[in-house]
Every structure is written in structure tokens, then in C-alpha cells.
Amino acid sequence: METTNKLKDIKEVLDFLYAEFPQCFKQKDGIKPLKVGIFKDIAARIEGSEKVSKTQVRQALRKYTSSWRYLEAVINNEFRVDLDGNDAEKVEQEHVEHAQKALEESRAKMAKRKKPQRPRQDGRGERRRDGDTKSYKSRGENKHRHGNKNAKVNAKPEQQQRRSSGKVEPLPANEVKVNNKVKVKLGQALVNAxxxxxxxxxVHVELVTGMQVKTKAESLFIL
Structure with a gap:
């Protein structure tokens, strides 16, 4: 009797998607934005499969749609594609802008990780070697300035909260339903989903880029 091995990691699941839906999923060249709701289409096609679960597909989609190549595809293509490679709906300008922002933030984080940081010890050592009243005074002034800066930073969330009040409302419990359009809080941003x-x-939501995200009902807001 033939036995089927269960796929173990995201890379294997992605390889499964590349092989199962070659007109839709691409490893490098020819990547295109995925049709909105592509997860449901995949789930229907793999129903009963012993190799891959829906949870694994959702995780693989999250990785696929967060890559730089995919975000660039959202920016540069007019149409999304379905599982058979056919044109689906147009990529909306809102989706393009979100992809541009996500790409810029991801690249900035990568550049920051690669940039070497100067050790703070050198600056402190220079001040200690000066040994005069001016250097002590500078430290006192710096401390005073940093104190004011910290006070402003601490006050900022309250100011942001006041500014945001009235603009967005939590999604009522009876509106947490499949296919409903919402805003989901990701970090400090609210993204349409x-x-x-x-x-x-x-609650699982699909972002405007096609990314699948798992969240809580309290992170959902009225669109």
C-alpha cells in the first residue's frame, strides 16, 4: 500500500505549491500578485490531501506574499492571477501603495541590520579624559536634554491616542464574520483586510497584498 509523507516545513509546502499550481506560483521569475481569496481556492483543490494541511498553506502564503519579489510584483503588475494563471481582478492603487510601504520598511530594516554600529564607549571615554568642568557641564546639559526628550517620547502615545480617537471604531462582535471587510491593526498601522x-x-484575515494573517478580534476595526 502506498504511503504519503506529510510535508514538514514551509519550504516543502512552497515546493508543493510550485509543483501543484505552476501557472500561479513562481519561485523567481514571472511572479504575479495572487487573486484575492486564493487561499479558499487552494483549500478547495487540496481537500482531503494527506500531504499538506490548510494551516501549512496559510503559513506558506504568508511567507510567499511577504517576499521582496512578490511585493515588487504587486507594484508592477496590473492584474492578479488565479491558480491556473488566468487574469483575475485588477490590482488596486491602495494595494500598490501598501506594497510600496511594506517593501521600503523591509529594506530599511535589512540595511539597519547590516550597518555597523559605533561603540558608545569611545564617546564616553573622550569625555572622561577631558576632566574639566566643561565636560561635566556638557554631560549635565545632555542629561537635561535627554530627560526632556524622554518626556516627549513618553507623552507621544497619549497624544497619538487622542488624535486617533473617533477616527476608528472596534469591530462589533456580531460583525466578525467571514468575507467582511475590516481594518486590522499590525504594529502601529491599520491595514485593510x-x-x-x-x-x-x-481570526484569519487576508491583507490587500494577499498575505494571510492570524489575529484576534480585538485587533479588528470598522473599515
Whole structure:
């Protein structure tokens, strides 16, 4: 009797998608934005499969749609594609702008990690070697300035909270339904999304870029 080995990691699941849907998923060249709701289409096609689960597909989609190549594809292509490689809906300008922002932030983080940092010890050592009243005074002034700066930073979230009040409203519990359009909080940003699955306290949404995200109901807001 033939036995089927369960796929173990995201790379294997991505390889499965490349092989199963070659007109839709590309490793490098020819990447195009995925049709909105592509997860449901995949789930229907792999129903009953013993190799891959829906959870694994969702994780693989998250990785696929967060890559630089995919974000560039959202920016540079007019249409999305379905599982068979056919043109689906047009890529909306809002989706392009979101992809541009995500790409810029990802590249900035990468550049920051690669940039060597100067050790702070050198600056402190120079001040200690001066040994005069001016250097002590400078430290006192710096401390005073930093103190004011910290006070401003600490006050900033409250100011942001006041500014944001009234602009967005939490999504009512009775509106946490599949296919509803919402805003989801990711870090400090609110991103447009569509609810794809509700599982008790967990809610799965699809972002405008096609990325699948798992979140909580309290992170959802009225669109």
C-alpha cells in the first residue's frame, strides 16, 4: 500500500505549491500578485490531501506574499492571477501603495541590520579624559536634554491616542464574520483586510497584498 509523507516545513509546502499550481506560483521569475481569496481556492483543490494541511498553506502564503519579489510584483503588475494563471481582478492603487510601504520598511530594516554600529564607549571615554568642568557641564546639559526628550517620547502615545480617537471604531462582535471587510491593526498601522476564517478567539484575515494573517478580534476595526 502506498504511503504519503506529510510535508514538514514551509519550504516543502512552497515546493508543493510550485509543483501543484505552476501557472500561479513562481519561485523567481514571472511572479504575479495572487487573486484575492486564493487561499479558499487552494483549500478547495487540496481537500482531503494527506500531504499538506490548510494551516501549512496559510503559513506558506504568508511567507510567499511577504517576499521582496512578490511585493515588487504587486507594484508592477496590473492584474492578479488565479491558480491556473488566468487574469483575475485588477490590482488596486491602495494595494500598490501598501506594497510600496511594506517593501521600503523591509529594506530599511535589512540595511539597519547590516550597518555597523559605533561603540558608545569611545564617546564616553573622550569625555572622561577631558576632566574639566566643561565636560561635566556638557554631560549635565545632555542629561537635561535627554530627560526632556524622554518626556516627549513618553507623552507621544497619549497624544497619538487622542488624535486617533473617533477616527476608528472596534469591530462589533456580531460583525466578525467571514468575507467582511475590516481594518486590522499590525504594529502601529491599520491595514485593510478581508476576514477569511473565524475559529473561536482566532481570526484569519487576508491583507490587500494577499498575505494571510492570524489575529484576534480585538485587533479588528470598522473599515
Amino acid at each position: 478581508t476576514i477569511t476564517e473565524v475559529n473561536k478567539d482566532e
